[in-house]
Amino acid sequence: MAGSERAYERMFELAVVLGDLLDRGLGERGLTQPRAELLWRLHHGGAMTQRELSEALRCTPRNVTGLLDALQADDLVVRSQHPSDRRATLVTLSPKGRAVLAELEASYTRGADEAFSGISARDLATFTRTLDIVIERMRDEG
């Protein structure tokens, strides 16, 4: 088999194990991937309207409503009035949400360290550079 095909296979395998690992970690915290991605955006982008969330997540406004309803029921986010536009809703992390996200971020950093520990800086650089190339090519194939 050609080297490129073997590498290609491995990338698909990576996507699977990465997804499984993510689902396990999130599941232990009562989260799903779509809900966690929404929280992640708030964690890194700060308060946002639902419209802005729907654009960030590339999904419909209706979808954001559903995700927020679930997250609000779990006391992870807060909906509040927008100060200047009474049509809009401002979404923020609750104190509990902030705590969960801080812990999630720490777990993420831990995961990165564990994944690549013992790999030389040179190999890591080659790995990342190759990944950059492949990602860009796949994005272009739109």
Add this chain to the structure above:
Amino acid sequence: MAGSERAYERMFELAVVLGDLLDRGLGERGLTQPRAELLWRLHHGGAMTQRELSEALRCTPRNVTGLLDALQADDLVVRSQHPSDRRATLVTLSPKGRAVLAELEASYTRGADEAFSGISARDLATFTRTLDIVIERMRDEG
């Protein structure tokens, strides 16, 4: 930022663009990821019972029933009687299903070549080796 964290980020990005690329390619052929994975198993593993499919796909037998109902409606698979066990159903690709899968496999090989063209054999080897290590570590974190 540490090199490991940057590489980790890139892997998550890869999973996203790989998933998007896959969805686009399958969507053009009227397929979804779960349905395509079922077809892929039949393509490479040959005729199977629904029970065997549910084990291969790591999902419930009920789930297989639903996927097969949709694939059968699109004339991509055939359900037939098991020769020796009258409880069981044997599933095979239809002629149309075989044609679609042959084309899909060709497209897969093309994708692999395009993704890594121009990358040196040495870099590709380092890339694949690093990927192997990371995948194995993530699998161990069960």
Add this chain to the structure above:
DNA sequence: TATTGTTATACTCTATAACTATA
């Protein structure tokens, strides 16, 4: 008794369309 695949039911994520309140 155990197994195969089904019907019944439910939950999550996703989408479109119609609607309300506001801009």
Add this chain to the structure above:
DNA sequence: TATAGTTATAGAGTATAACAATA
């Protein structure tokens, strides 16, 4: 008129539980 977010409805994928036919 246009925009923000909702209700109504639908479809895909997933799961558990109860059931019928067969082993």
